[in-house]
Amino acid sequence: MAQDSLIPNTGAPNTNTDLTPRQVGLILFALTLGGFAIGTSEFASMGLMPNMVASLGVTEPQVGHLISAYALGVVVGAPLLAILGAGWTRKTLLLSLMGFYALGNLASALGPTYHSLLLFRFIAGLPHGAYFGVAALTAVAISPPHRRGRAVSIVMLGLTLAILIGNPLATWVGQLVDWRWIYAAVSMIAVATAVLLAVWLPAHVDGPKAKPLDELRAFNRLPVWQALGIGAIGFAGMFAVFSYLAPTMLEVTRVSAAWIPLGLVGFGVGGVIGNFAGGWLFDRFKLRGAWVVLAWALAMLLLFPLMAKWLPTLLLATVAIGLMGALGPILQSHLMDVAGDAQTLAAASHHAAFNTANALGPWLGGMAIVAGYGWTSTGYVGAATAVIGLLIYVWASKTAHAARALADEPPAPVACESS
Missing domain, CATH: 1.20.1250.20 (MFS general substrate transporter like domains)
Known part of the structure; x- marks a missing residue:
């Protein structure tokens, strides 16, 4: 492969x-x-x-x-x-x-x-x-x-x-x-x-040891920034839903506050399963595993507003959306492949990207709620960020394909002048 x-x-x-x-x-x-x-x-x-x-x-x-x-x-x-x-x-x-x-x-x-x-x-x-x-x-x-x-x-x-x-x-x-x-x-x-x-x-x-300036130079590569972009934007949807789950359960699902911890546990269950699934996907498909996760996330986030109406389907939705955690091991492992001599910096920046998603998701979701689109609009907001993540993935794939094609291209013959 x-x-x-x-x-x-x-x-x-x-x-x-x-x-x-x-x-x-x-x-x-x-x-x-x-x-x-x-x-x-x-x-x-x-x-x-x-x-x-x-x-x-x-x-x-x-x-x-x-x-x-x-x-x-x-x-x-x-x-x-x-x-x-x-x-x-x-x-x-x-x-x-x-x-x-x-x-x-x-x-x-x-x-x-x-x-x-x-x-x-x-x-x-x-x-x-x-x-x-x-x-x-x-x-x-x-x-x-x-x-x-x-x-x-x-x-x-x-x-x-x-x-x-x-x-x-x-x-x-x-x-x-x-x-x-x-x-x-x-x-x-x-x-x-x-x-x-x-x-x-x-x-x-x-x-391998690297000097700080060498790490910075090696870090400033397009494949590295593309991987960080997939995480920072593509993963924001999970945090958009997760952050407003409690009021969604109270106002939309209309259950008592006692059910809220169970909803939070659903994200945890999905995260544990997704974590191992992400490792499995990367070992077999490399970065292509990110496409699978983002496509799954897009479908589940679009379904969230409908599933939030009833408690059994809401709990199922929290597990399904929590599976987005599979994106973490995929992108973390991929960064090790594309970071060159900036291994430590790229691996650490992966978590900075995911915390950017942690800030971006609730902010965008909050804007939609304040604008009057309702608590479940976080699902649609998350779906939009998943689409952007998919677009960045397509861009990254084309970049890698072009690089491989360039490397496989035989060198042009050198013309020799006759004396």
Whole structure:
């Protein structure tokens, strides 16, 4: 099967053949645990919003700004920390990022005022993208070449398990005790991750070293930007629906608030299934797997306004839309193939792109709702972003095809002048 890029993969897959399957499993577990901590912290504010409103004496939109501050931290921190840490070993960088994350969440737990919390949530978001990027590269480095997509999906599993288990559990515990304990618990999980990686991850699990300026030059390639564009826009539809699911269930489905956590769990179930499906799709179809996911998303998002009318079909819709999570492992793995010497920067920027989608989806959905199109208009908004994602995919495919054709073209004969 033809590759989607002529640029060789430099993620150093399968360079550590001396590792036993048990060692590989332990390393992947530690990397996944770090992802679980990050995902729980990222989404906890959504479920704990009423508690934070009452405790801080602010409004719901102001708590929403805390969520936006974290997302902004991800967007800023992903490329910045990846560039600053370009010359570090992966083990050193992972330990530093997890330590940074532990401190950011501990500060969030102790922040005395709303404005201090706003700052601390921004700081906590800074290492998010860089951690997932380096973790994905590490997982690929210890896995066989034909299982690269699966290795990335295992790392991303921590994020999807946070949606499925971490967020509902954090909401329940936060209602019983002070919400600050949730961020303190995330800090402890981050410390545990750092300890496990320090013990289990060998220092030689590394990739090619690159200088920051070299990474920036290698990063500035059209295939890289196309992959990031697919994620930043094509994935926005899931967040458009997810962000306004609670009022949709109350106002359209007309169920009690007790059903809302089950709807959120539906996204988590879909995300877990989609995560593994994405790894499988990439291992078999490379970037073409993104076309499958985006086409599925387009169909499900168009059906969402109809399915939202009845509880059974709504719950089915949340699972179906959550399957869009398959796009994550596909794009993360594809970036490793097209990033050249900018492996760390591109892998980290992938999460900046998805957090851009996290901001874009709710913003566009909110505009449609305010304009009077109703709560379920988020489905149509999401479908529109999926179409744009498909168009970027078509563009990326044509770019790759043209590059392959140019590389396969034999050199023109050189005319020799007779003396």
